[in-house]
Amino acid sequence: MYTYVIVPASVDLAAGRSARREPGLKWCRFGDRVIYWTTGVADSAAGRRVRTLGTAEQSSRGLPHLVVQSGNSFRENFPGIRVIVDCGRYLAVELSDDEVLAVSHGSGADYGVEPLPPNVTVVVEARHAGRRARTTDLALTVLADQVSATHLKDSLLTLTTFGTRHSLSEGYRQAGDWVTEVLRTLGYAVTRIAISVGTGSSFSIVADKPGRLGNPQLVLVTAHLDSINHADGPLAPAPGADDNASGSAGVLEIARILADRADDQDLRLVLFGGEEEGLLGSEQYVQGLSQRDRNRLLAVINMDMVGSLNSARPAVLLEGAPVSQGLIDELAASAHDYTTLAVDVSLHPFASDHVPFITAGLPAVLTIEGSDSANHNVHTRDDTLATINYSLLCDIIRMNLVTTAKLIGTKTSINDLERWRQSSMDLD
Structure with a gap:
């Protein structure tokens, strides 16, 4: 008792x-x-x-x-x-x-x-949330304002039209082909990593953008590309709009905004397969990570289910571990300064692609919509575009984009600033 x-x-x-x-x-x-x-x-x-x-x-x-x-x-x-x-x-x-x-x-x-x-x-609510003055930077504001609901809708529309993105399905292969072409067109060096999924084989997609420093650190932005239908079986429709086309679209949006900008550190974007079968893509990626990359890995920002508003307040949960505390603090500060998100924090990582990195002692954080109390659609045929709240989705991506830009030392050109000032005056 x-x-x-x-x-x-x-x-x-x-x-x-x-x-x-x-x-x-x-x-x-x-x-x-x-x-x-x-x-x-x-x-x-x-x-x-x-x-x-x-x-x-x-x-x-x-x-x-x-x-x-x-x-x-x-x-x-x-x-x-x-x-x-x-x-x-x-x-x-x-x-x-x-x-x-x-x-x-x-x-x-x-x-x-x-x-x-x-x-x-x-x-718990993020430390200092709502209790400190905003410290926005004009260059980062310019970047944050580039997040486009229109671009995100286009990506989500495409990603949800493959029937299912089960890791062993033809739909997943087609989704992978489309994502690969998008990233290559943006100028990223794209490779595929073969992964085992049960007795079958699938792949994860890796896109690299080198930094300008001679001995750069490495920042990863990740999501899982696959979807699944637990209710009706692996061949049933699984549009996976929130879980996890939302996170995949977020990776593509960050890729688009940072594509033509100069960075100090290396940026790597990873779209994992096999997540729904037990984090297989991320586990095998971490197992194969070189010692050099382990030593220089600065942060892993993972997006999984970032598009459904399930609570009265727009909120994000930052889930990590003690090894992730510095990254959690950076993300919370970006959310406070550049979004309207309420931020909760947990150090109990579970069941998403940040976990294998944390298990290996590497700083990783899951960014995920703040509550699931009204989300009954994931892993079913009902996880459709109708579940997406674009205001929430844009804010979570802004938080991740700004944090990524800080970590890799993204440079904003004078032309970017002038275009931003002109657009601001046009709105006035």
Whole structure:
């Protein structure tokens, strides 16, 4: 048995610090709420301390667990399981021993379940968000303003017309051919990397743009190109507009905007195959990464599901690990200065192409739409263009574009600035 109480984070600031010194008392923060709990006898010292923190004391014979990445999908699979805290992509739930067994045999392709980690923050608003003056730079503003909803719509329209982009399908091959041609036309050096997907073979697409320095660092911007239909089978329609034509279109948009600009560092764009089968493309890419590239890899910015507005506020989740904290801070600052996005942060990486990099000790961050509470369409035939919110999509891409430009040292020409000033005057 355990006893728990949910405390608003604002209250926790006053009461929680002293409570956390109580032996046997555990805590876990989910955004604006903190769960305190203790296992064992409710009238123990820790149990009595729980009762001093709030009036919503609960007792349960189950144990608290954490659901990561797709709380909505978990709730659809297990509607009878008690949810303690719903924080969009993250849930705190209580599970009996039988429910733990049932969950372990459930479909976990979209989410992970683990015992609730004690004394950690699962997800929180980005540091300094909304509490510092904006520090925009004219050259970066010029770049951010180049993000075009029209270009993104065109890319999404093409990417969703291949029937399915299952990694072993003809549709995926056709999508890969189209993406390759787009990137080559922009001037990138494009190669394909063969990958294994089960007993079959597929590929990832890599596009390089060299920097001007003699010994450049390397920045990766990535997304997965494949899609899947879990509901009806691998050959069923899987337009994958949000998951993940949105991220792939974002990579192409960043490629378009940076194509003709001079950079100090090397830029590499990667569109992975095999993500929906278990991060196969990114895992095999990291395994094959040369020691030189590992040593000079500055950042990996991954886009996965960046186009569906599933919450009242336009929001982005930055998901990484301690090795990614510097990159998370850069992305959060770019979001604050150049977009209207609310930013949440989590250091619990799961089930997207940033994970193999983090596992290898490399700084990678997943950028993903802020919540999945209303997104019931992914991995079905209903993940269509109708699910896309272009304002949100453009803002997340602006954040990633500006951060990429900072990292690679993109130069903005005088002509760019003059064109931007003229367009601004025309709008006035």
